[in-house]
Structures are given as C-alpha cells and as structure tokens.
Amino acid sequence: MIRKRTNDRSSNRHQRSSLWRNCTDLQKLKQIQASLVVRGFNSNRAALRELVFAGAIVVSGTIGYALRIFAQIAEPDLFMWNTVIRGAAQSLNPSSAVRLYSQMESRLVKPDDFTFPVVLKACTRLSCVKMGFGIHGRIIKFGFETNTFVRNALIYFHGNCGELGIARYYFEGSAERDVVTWSALTAGYARRGELRIARQLFDEMPVKDLVSWNVMITGYAKRGEIDSARKLFDQAPERDVVTWNAMIAGHVLCGRNEQALEMFEEMRRVGEKPDEVTMLSLLSACADMGDLEAGQKMHHSLSKLCLGYLGVLLENALIDMYAKCGSIERAFAVFKAMRERDISSWNSIIGGLAFHGHAEKSIDLFREMQRLEIKPNEITMVGVLVACSHAGKVEEGRRYFDMMRDRYGIEPNTRHCGCKVDMLGRAGRLDEAFEFIQSMEIAPNAIIWRTLLGACRVHGDVELGRLANEKLLSMRHDQSGDYVLLSNLYALKGEWDGAEKVRKSMGDRGVRKEAGYSLTEGDGEALMYYLFDSKPRLSARKRAYGVGRE
Known part of the structure; x- marks a missing residue:
C-alpha cells in the first residue's frame, strides 16, 4: 500500500554512484563487501550506504545479509536505518522492521517522515495493534501527522488493524485525497470483510491505479468470493505479481487447488515472474492435494527462481509438502540441506x-x-x-x-492430552488412560473419548468402551464411526445382543454408515471403487485426497 517515493530526499543523494546497480546477486554483494573490508570497512560511508541499499532493497531475498552488514557499521546514519527498516518491512519477516525501529530510537536517532510509513506497514502486516498505536503517538509527538505519506500510512494501518473510525477520520480530514488515500481506506474495509463499502469506495475513486485494483481483488479472494475476484481480475487494465498472487491464494483458500495450478501456468504464459508468495501458495496447494508430481515440479521451478537458495519459509513449505505427499525421505533431505532453520523447520x-x-x-x-x-x-x-x-x-x-x-x-492443550491418551491406550493401559482423562484440567472433547473407545476395541475392554461411547453420544449423535467401534467391540467379545442394540440405536437415530471405498488413479484422474459397487465413479483429484466425496 505504501508506494515507492520518487522524491526521497534522504536517498537520492546516495544513489549517484553506480555501485548498487552492479549488485545483481548475493555473490556480487559479498565481493563488494570484501573490497570494503580490505580498504577499511567503516571508512567509506557512501559505499556502505549503497551496499546496504542493494542488500535490503535491490537484490531479492538478501535482507538477512543486509542486516548482518548493517550490524557491523559503527554509526549508521538515518538513511541506513530507513533502508534496512524498509527492506525488513517488505520481507517475509516484517517483525525485524519493528525491532530495528526500537533499536533506532534506543540509540537516539530521530526518525523522519520516511521512517514512519514503513514501520506502520510492518505493524499492519503483523497485525501489531499495540505497537501501531505507539507509532501513531510518536508521529504526533514529532509533528508528522499532516504529512501526506504518513497520513496515508495511518489510514492504512487503522483501516486494517486499528479502528476504521480513526481511518475514516483521517480520510475525511484530508484536504487532498490522492489515489493512495482512497486505496488505503478501501483496503481497510476490504480486509475487515466490509466488501460492500469497500466496493463503493472503489467505484467512487476518481482515479484507479494498479494498487487499487489489487486491493479489491485481494479483498474478494480473501473472503472466499473467488468468482467476484475473477471478474475484477479480468477487467483490470494491468496486472502484476500481487494481482496473480491474490488469485492463486484465493483459489487455494477455497479448496480449488487445481485451478490455482492452472492460474500459475497462465501466469507463466503471459511472462509474469512468480515470487516467494506465489510459490508458498502453490506448495500449499500441492500439499492439500497430496500431488507429489506437481510438488516436485514446483520444487524445480523454485530452484531456478531462487538460484539454489530458497530461504527458510520456502524450505519449510517444501518439508510440509513432501511430508503430506508421502515422501518423507525428500522432506528429510530438504531439512538436512537447510542453511538456516527456525522452529517451524x-x-x-x-x-x-x-x-x-x-x-x-x-x-x-x-x-x-x-x-x-x-x-x-x-x-x-x-x-x-x-x-x-x-x-x-x-x-x-x-x-x-x-x-x-x-x-x-x-x-x-487437548491435542497434547489426546496424544497421551492414545499413547496409554496403544500400550493397553486403559484404566490409566481413563484416570488421566478424569484428571485433565481442560474438558475432554469428542476426539479424546473416541481415542479411548478405539483403544478399548483393540484391547477388548467392553465396560470402559461402553462408558467412552456414552460420553461420545452426549457430545454428538451423527458420527457412524462411534457406533461402529462399539458394535465391533461387542462382536469381538461375542456379545451379539450388545452389537445388535448399537446397530438398532443407529437406525433409530437415522445414522447411516458411510460406504467404504478404495482409490486408484489413471490418466491423471482419481477413481473411487465403492464397496459392493463394481462400477468406478470418476471424481476430481482433490476429492481423492479427502477434500470431498461424491
């Protein structure tokens, strides 16, 4: 939402040299750094500014390197602070921008009207409401509230994370409303789900730019109104990677994973280059479908796109995708090859x-x-x-x-407790599992009682199984599997009267057992063979992986 500013007083002065133009990848950045170290790293301030600018802004995916360079600078000036904060705010880890701003203030470096918009952008991306209100207070203290760029950033922050009333106040109080002002408020209403008001603002805009179109397309896509998003997408006079990302992510959100992959192919045909956000959505689609072949193709595309170094977020997505597609060996290979890992890895x-x-x-x-x-x-x-x-x-x-x-x-939480019940149940310690459930500080849910019931069936404990089933039925009545488990438990012990009573109870309550089926694949389509039905039924690939059934 914060546009690139062509009148950047603090940066134009430092971009006269062609040094940053020669920094096209991480290797060249390191070569320039090495030459600076030889000559005295902190002696050439102008070259340091350009190196930081290139690492944080110009070269894609090198913000981590830029921050390491920045940490070695003895006394960074305001331009350097603004540059790394801007780069961090635009990265996949915007929390570092907020952290850098706090460090900047602790060193008594006074922010300017270029600092605040990017910090507010980071707060918006992080939904960091408390920090954003704190930044608003600093803006008032330093007298930047009437600055056009800062005001637009305030509208965008409050519209998305703070108070729509405050955002509207600044919008109504604007002497001159440019396209950024309109888009900022429109984005706020769209993100809050107020699509009717957002569309009204969009239609009333005197001038619409690409960001305006992206705001509405993204708003519809995030709310699951993918058909409305597609109509605007088709009407848009121009598109960029953000436009395509909104549509691809929207299809994934709606479970239309195959359409997301088709959008990607269409994106490549028109010559639009994907970015990290694109690939994260596509890897999620492959994981949801369990489509290993498509996932491997995305991995190959990623390797070409990122020149071998993917970054933590994409590598984590690859691990998740390979694991969900059943290739744990490839998932482990990605993990072992990672240069950096976070807790998600x-x-x-x-x-x-x-x-x-x-x-x-x-x-x-x-x-x-x-x-x-x-x-x-x-x-x-x-x-x-x-x-x-x-x-x-x-x-x-x-x-x-x-x-x-x-x-x-x-x-x-309940998941941890469910795991412990499962662990005790698998080991045949049913009484101990029941005692643990009784002693839990949080109320056991249906999954925990179902886990105990399943263990009772395996180990033939009819009495405890009956009790677990009673607890289940007090929470839900329409799950056929709950009845079948208890019925099978009675049958296993030869108590046929009990099995018959459970089956009758199912009938009385109108609960029907779902037909079992097996899956096979041919010519790219999944075929479901239903039990007692020799005729295969064709279904979409996504249904083959449990998204839906015919």
Missing part, C-alpha cells in the same frame, strides 16, 4: 517423521533440538508425543509431557 520434520512411522528418528531430532538448546513450542510437543505413542515409548512420553510445563512453560 524442526516442527515440520519432527511431525512428518512421527506421522510416517519413523518414530525413533523423530525422537532423535527432538533430542538434537534439546542439545542445541532450541526451545520447542506446543506444535513440537505434539509431534514428539505422537512419535512416543507410535514407538510404544510410554515412560519417555510421560517424561516429555511433564517436561512441557515444568521445563518449557507450555500448557498442555
């Missing part, structure tokens, strides 16, 4: 290994995390507990469950 591979039956390797990686003193979060612990459950490591699982709160300050 560890979570994806630990969980992926656990769910694919590689419990020992999953637990080993968690131990490696502990050795490296990487603090797990609640998602990590779900993967670890699943691994312990599948590996039959009850005592170790108990220890990790207790460790969550005692060592890491993580309060167990």
Whole structure:
C-alpha cells in the first residue's frame, strides 16, 4: 500500500554512484563487501550506504545479509536505518522492521517522515495493534501527522488493524485525497470483510491505479468470493505479481487447488515472474492435494527462481509438502540441506517423521533440538508425543509431557492430552488412560473419548468402551464411526445382543454408515471403487485426497 517515493530526499543523494546497480546477486554483494573490508570497512560511508541499499532493497531475498552488514557499521546514519527498516518491512519477516525501529530510537536517532510509513506497514502486516498505536503517538509527538505519506500510512494501518473510525477520520480530514488515500481506506474495509463499502469506495475513486485494483481483488479472494475476484481480475487494465498472487491464494483458500495450478501456468504464459508468495501458495496447494508430481515440479521451478537458495519459509513449505505427499525421505533431505532453520523447520520434520512411522528418528531430532538448546513450542510437543505413542515409548512420553510445563512453560492443550491418551491406550493401559482423562484440567472433547473407545476395541475392554461411547453420544449423535467401534467391540467379545442394540440405536437415530471405498488413479484422474459397487465413479483429484466425496 505504501508506494515507492520518487522524491526521497534522504536517498537520492546516495544513489549517484553506480555501485548498487552492479549488485545483481548475493555473490556480487559479498565481493563488494570484501573490497570494503580490505580498504577499511567503516571508512567509506557512501559505499556502505549503497551496499546496504542493494542488500535490503535491490537484490531479492538478501535482507538477512543486509542486516548482518548493517550490524557491523559503527554509526549508521538515518538513511541506513530507513533502508534496512524498509527492506525488513517488505520481507517475509516484517517483525525485524519493528525491532530495528526500537533499536533506532534506543540509540537516539530521530526518525523522519520516511521512517514512519514503513514501520506502520510492518505493524499492519503483523497485525501489531499495540505497537501501531505507539507509532501513531510518536508521529504526533514529532509533528508528522499532516504529512501526506504518513497520513496515508495511518489510514492504512487503522483501516486494517486499528479502528476504521480513526481511518475514516483521517480520510475525511484530508484536504487532498490522492489515489493512495482512497486505496488505503478501501483496503481497510476490504480486509475487515466490509466488501460492500469497500466496493463503493472503489467505484467512487476518481482515479484507479494498479494498487487499487489489487486491493479489491485481494479483498474478494480473501473472503472466499473467488468468482467476484475473477471478474475484477479480468477487467483490470494491468496486472502484476500481487494481482496473480491474490488469485492463486484465493483459489487455494477455497479448496480449488487445481485451478490455482492452472492460474500459475497462465501466469507463466503471459511472462509474469512468480515470487516467494506465489510459490508458498502453490506448495500449499500441492500439499492439500497430496500431488507429489506437481510438488516436485514446483520444487524445480523454485530452484531456478531462487538460484539454489530458497530461504527458510520456502524450505519449510517444501518439508510440509513432501511430508503430506508421502515422501518423507525428500522432506528429510530438504531439512538436512537447510542453511538456516527456525522452529517451524524442526516442527515440520519432527511431525512428518512421527506421522510416517519413523518414530525413533523423530525422537532423535527432538533430542538434537534439546542439545542445541532450541526451545520447542506446543506444535513440537505434539509431534514428539505422537512419535512416543507410535514407538510404544510410554515412560519417555510421560517424561516429555511433564517436561512441557515444568521445563518449557507450555500448557498442555487437548491435542497434547489426546496424544497421551492414545499413547496409554496403544500400550493397553486403559484404566490409566481413563484416570488421566478424569484428571485433565481442560474438558475432554469428542476426539479424546473416541481415542479411548478405539483403544478399548483393540484391547477388548467392553465396560470402559461402553462408558467412552456414552460420553461420545452426549457430545454428538451423527458420527457412524462411534457406533461402529462399539458394535465391533461387542462382536469381538461375542456379545451379539450388545452389537445388535448399537446397530438398532443407529437406525433409530437415522445414522447411516458411510460406504467404504478404495482409490486408484489413471490418466491423471482419481477413481473411487465403492464397496459392493463394481462400477468406478470418476471424481476430481482433490476429492481423492479427502477434500470431498461424491
């Protein structure tokens, strides 16, 4: 929403040299850095400004490198601060922009009207309301409230994260409303789901630019109104990568994953180059469909797009995609090859290994995390507990469950508790599992009681199974699997009267057992063979992976 400013007083002065124009990739940046180190790194301020500018703004995906360079500068000036904050705000990790602004203030460097719009942009992307209001207060203190660029940034922030009333106040109070002002308020209403008002503002705009079109297309796409988004997309006089990303992400959100891939092919045909956001959406689509072949093609496209270095977010998406598509070996290979990892990297591979039956390797990686003193979060612990459950490591699982709160300050949620019930149930410790459920600080949900019922069927405990089923039926009555589990448990023990009563109860309540089916694939389409039905029924690929049934 914050446009590039052509009258940037603080940057024009530092862009007369052609140094930054020669920085086309990370290797050239490092070569220039090396030459500066030889001559005295902090001695040439103009060259340092250009190196920071190139790393943070010009070369794609090198903001991390730019921040490392910036940290070595003895006394960065305001231009350097503004440059790295701007680069961070535009990156996939905008929280670093807020952190940099705080560091800037702590060093008593006075911000200007170029600083505040990009910090507010970062706050908006992060939905960081408290920080945004704090920045608003600083804007008033330093007297930038009437500045056109700052005012537009305030409208955009408050429209999206703060108060629409405040955004409207600044909009109505604008002596001159440019296209940015209109788009900022329109984006606020669209993001809050007020699409009728947003469309009214869009239609009333005296002039519409590409950002205006993108605002409305994105608004419709995020609300799942993908057909309305497509109509505007087709009407737009021009498109950029943001326009295409909105449509691709909108299709993924609506479960139209095949259409998302088709949009990508259309995007490539018209010559629009995808970016990281594009590829994240497409990898998510491949993961949802379980389409390994399409996922591998995206990986290949990524390698060409990013010249070999993908970055943490994309590599995490690859791990998730490969794991969900059943190729845990490729997921693990991506993890092992990563230059940098965050907590999501560890979570994806630990969980992926656990769910694919590689419990020992999953637990080993968690131990490696502990050795490296990487603090797990609640998602990590779900993967670890699943691994312990599948590996039959009850005592170790108990220890990790207790460790969550005692060592890491993580309060167990229903998923953690469900994992512990499953672990005890698999090991045949049914009474212990029931006692644990009774002692839980949070109310057990239907999944926990279903887990216990399933364990009772495996181990033939009719009495406890009946109790678990009663708890289930008090929460829900329409799940055929709940009845079938108990009926099978009675049949397993030879208690046919009990099995018949359960079946009759299903009939009395109008619950029907879903027909079982198997899946196969031919000519790119999924075929579902229903039990007792020899005729295959053709369905879309997405339905083959559990998105829907015929």
